Amino acid sequence: MAETKPSLFTSLSPALLHLYDINHTAVVIIDVLRATSTIATALYNGARCVIPVDSVAKCIELGKKIEAVIAGERDGKIAEGLEYGNSPFEYPREFIEGKTLVLTTTNGTRLLHMALERGADYVVTGSFPNLSVVSDYLLSQNRNVVLGCAAWKDRTNIEDLLFAGAVINKVKSHFTIHCDSSQIAETMYLKAKKDLFEFMQEKNATHYHRLMGFGLEKDIRYCLTPDVANVLPFYEAGKLQIR
Amino acid sequence: MAETKPSLFTSLSPALLHLYDINHTAVVIIDVLRATSTIATALYNGARCVIPVDSVAKCIELGKKIEAVIAGERDGKIAEGLEYGNSPFEYPREFIEGKTLVLTTTNGTRLLHMALERGADYVVTGSFPNLSVVSDYLLSQNRNVVLGCAAWKDRTNIEDLLFAGAVINKVKSHFTIHCDSSQIAETMYLKAKKDLFEFMQEKNATHYHRLMGFGLEKDIRYCLTPDVANVLPFYEAGKLQIR
Numbered sequence: 001m002a003e004t005k006p007s008l009f010t011s012l013s014p015a016l017l018h019l020y021d022i023n024h025t026a027v028v029i030i031d032v033l034r035a036t037s038t039i040a041t042a043l044y045n046g047a048r049c050v051i052p053v054d055s056v057a058k059c060i061e062l063g064k065k066i067e068a069v070i071a072g073e074r075d076g077k078i079a080e081g082l083e084y085g086n087s088p089f090e091y092p093r094e095f096i097e098g099k100t101l102v103l104t105t106t107n108g109t110r111l112l113h114m115a116l117e118r119g120a121d122y123v124v125t126g127s128f129p130n131l132s133v134v135s136d137y138l139l140s141q142n143r144n145v146v147l148g149c150a151a152w153k154d155r156t157n158i159e160d161l162l163f164a165g166a167v168i169n170k171v172k173s174h175f176t177i178h179c180d181s182s183q184i185a186e187t188m189y190l191k192a193k194k195d196l197f198e199f200m201q202e203k204n205a206t207h208y209h210r211l212m213g214f215g216l217e218k219d220i221r222y223c224l225t226p227d228v229a230n231v232l233p234f235y236e237a238g239k240l241q242i243r
Numbered sequence: 244m245a246e247t248k249p250s251l252f253t254s255l256s257p258a259l260l261h262l263y264d265i266n267h268t269a270v271v272i273i274d275v276l277r278a279t280s281t282i283a284t285a286l287y288n289g290a291r292c293v294i295p296v297d298s299v300a301k302c303i304e305l306g307k308k309i310e311a312v313i314a315g316e317r318d319g320k321i322a323e324g325l326e327y328g329n330s331p332f333e334y335p336r337e338f339i340e341g342k343t344l345v346l347t348t349t350n351g352t353r354l355l356h357m358a359l360e361r362g363a364d365y366v367v368t369g370s371f372p373n374l375s376v377v378s379d380y381l382l383s384q385n386r387n388v389v390l391g392c393a394a395w396k397d398r399t400n401i402e403d404l405l406f407a408g409a410v411i412n413k414v415k416s417h418f419t420i421h422c423d424s425s426q427i428a429e430t431m432y433l434k435a436k437k438d439l440f441e442f443m444q445e446k447n448a449t450h451y452h453r454l455m456g457f458g459l460e461k462d463i464r465y466c467l468t469p470d471v472a473n474v475l476p477f478y479e480a481g482k483l484q485i486r
Contacts, residue, residue, distance in 0.1 A: 012399055015258055019397055154262055156255055158423045180401045183446040184431060191430060203426040 008145040008175035010164045010182040014111045015154040017118070020146045026138055027115045028126040028167070031108025031150035032159040033207045034086045036233075037127035037223040039103070039240055041088035044129075044229035046097030049239040052109040056081055059104045069096070072104035076210055079104065087219050088129070088229075107150035112235070115148060125240060128163060128196075129222070129229035135170040137232050137243075145175065147182070158188070158205040159224070162196060165189025166226070196224040251388040251418035253407045253425040257354045258397040260361065263389045269381055270358045271369040271410070274351025274393035275402040276450045277329045279476075280370035280466040282346070282483055284331035287372070287472035289340030292482040295352040299324055302347045312339070315347035319453055322347065330462050331372070331472075350393035355478070358391060368483060371406060371439075372465070372472035378413040380475050380486075388418065390425070401431070401448040402467070405439060408432025409469070439467040 011017045030036060039050050053059050056072060056079045063070030071084035078085035086105055103109060108125070115123055122143065126134040138145050147167060149160035165185035168177070172186070192199035197220060200208040211220055222228070234243035254260045273279060282293050296302050299315060299322045306313030314327035321328035329348055346352060351368070358366055365386065369377040381388050390410060392403035408428035411420070415429070435442035440463065443451040454463055465471070477486035 012255060013259060015262075016256060016397065016399075019258075154259065155422075156259075156424050156427070158426060161423075161427065178447075178449055178452070179398075180404075180446075180449050181399050183401060183448065184399070184404065184427065187434060187446065188427060188430060191434060203423075203430065204421075205426065206421055206423050209421070 005174060005176045006142060006144045008147070008168065008177050008182060009179045010147045010149070010185050012149050012156040012161065012181050013151040013154045014114055017111070017114055017148055022115060022118055022120045022146050024121065025144040025146050026122040026124065026141055027120045027146045027148055028124055028134060029108060029112045029115065029148050029150065030126050030160045030163050031105065031111070032127050032163050033211060033223050034088065034219060035103070035105040035108030035150065036125040037129050038086055038088045038091065039125050039233050040127050040130040040229040040231060042091040042096050042101050043233055043240070043242050044231045045091055045093040047091065048098055048100050049241045050233065051100065051102045051239050052112050053102060053104050054110055054113045056104055059102050063102045066100060068100035068102045070102050074106055076214060087216070088222055089219065107152060111148055111150045123235040125233045126163060126167065128166070128224050128226045130231055131163070131166055131226045133230045133232045135167050138167070138171050139174055152207060157207050158200060158203055159207060161185045162189050162192055166193070197221055200224070248417060248419045249385060249387045251390070251411065251414070251420050251425060252422045253390045253392070253428050255392050255399040255404065255424050256394040256397045257357055260354070260357055260391055265358060265361055265363045265389050267364065268387040268389050269365040269367065269384055270363045271367055271377060271388065271390050272351060272355045272358065272393065273369050273391060273403045273406050274348065274354070275370050275406050276454060276466050277331065277462055278346070278348040278351030278393065279368040280372050281329055281331045281334065282368050282476050283370050283373040283472040283474060285334040285339050285344050286476050286483070286485050287474045288334055288336040290334065291341055291343050292484045293476065294343065294345045294482050295355050296345060296347050297353055297356045299347055302345050306345045309343060311343035311345045313345050317349055319457060330459070331465055332462065350395060354391055354393045366478040368476045369406060369410065371409070371467050371469045373474055374406070374409055374469045376473045376475045378410050381410065381414050382417055395450060400450050401443060401446055402450060404428045405432050405435050409436070440464055443467070
């Protein structure tokens with residue numbers, strides 16, 4: 001009986017994604033700080049769609065062509081030539097409603113493109129702000145799942161792992177999980193869930209450290225808050241749109 | 244002050260080893276189930292040296308040439324053409340004392356050769372049976388450290404992570420650790436340390452599952468026991484020898 005359930009795997013780094021079969025699989029792109037939190041937030045606040053691109057040059061070119069907001073970061077700061085960055089607070093309803101956002105980031109949008117190149121056909125983005133809707137989506141599909149952590153330049157990070165763990169904690173009874181990375185993720189989440197921010201601080205998580213150095217405590221706290229932008233960004237025909 | 248300490252990183256998979264600088268660095272090869280536990284045990288029981296090779300063919304060829312014990316596994320079983328496998332119980336003193344062991348394994352010896360190819364100059368092997376001596380070695384060197392998990396066909400596993408965490412727990416005050424993987428390792432170890440075997444069972448660790456299927460509970464229990472073969476296998480001139 002157990003073996004008839006769909007499988008669930010967690011990929012701890014883009015450099016490990018090739019180990020998992022992602023065809024006919026729901027792939028969740030996870031970049032908690034901050035790309036996928038910001039994508040959920042912009043769509044929740046009424047953005048028409050988010051177009052993830054893998055280079056600053058493409059971002060600028062496409063932005064001009066379709067008159068979109070062009071945004072993105074490299075190494076945690078607004079990339080040169082772009083107008084906006086990677087903070088969810090840059091995309092309130094009064095600014096982003098009805099607009100298209102073209103976004104490029106160091107890790108999250110890169111992983112998304114890697115998944116597409118490998119033939120992923122069901123790609124959504126996940127973050128604490130849309131935890132429940134992502135989990136519900138996975139439960140609603142009778143389909144294998146890969147939770148893809150964007151990490152930081154291929155190094156596994158705590159916050160993406162915690163989000164994977166939060167999803168697993170919600171959906172595990174519906175999946176067959178023969179995957180140590182998934183067990184690690186859930187164990188870490190159960191340890192951290194009482195206060196995710198405090199946990200990140202206590203562990204001196206590298207990304208916590210980096211963003212605190214930029215004065216971005218507010219961003220970190222928001223990006224660790226479940227269900228404050230509960231929409232499902234689904235990738236289709238080059239765009240992330242609410243489904 | 245903190246920044247003058249040497250650095251410590253944990254590589255969760257051979258596929259991530261390239262992210263870390265391993266020159267002038269102590270690299271600990273970790274393959275808890277069972278290669279590095281067996282290497283420590285064979286040397287502890289008097290083997291003259293262990294020669295790790297990366298293919299069964301090389302193992303057979305070299306074994307003939309130097310009249311050594313040839314051993315190794317593929318997918319957890321004795322590889323075809325070899326005489327012995329990857330169980331520490333195959334190498335009691337009465338058998339292995341004074342002999343040379345040529346060993347090839349799916350993950351551990353492969354990672355060791357990857358590290359050598361990348362120019363690692365201080366390579367040791369670590370496992371629970373030699374936890375304290377490995378930790379003491381790292382403390383005695385004023386040198387950066389990379390803890391390299393052998394994983395299973397590049398997929399991160401719980402037991403190698405737990406060993407990395409056990410080492411970190413012992414040595415952390417002497418190192419600068421800006422590495423989420425290391426934080427994850429120590430957190431997991433602290434959660435598991437009361438009963439490592441029970442933890443592996445509770446999490447249905449993939450390798451636990453695989454070896455239990457082969458009836459190897461005794462091997463798992465031994466390989467999770469600290470300090471029962473407390474020697475330091477140090478790699479030099481093609482051989483692992485006690486240092």
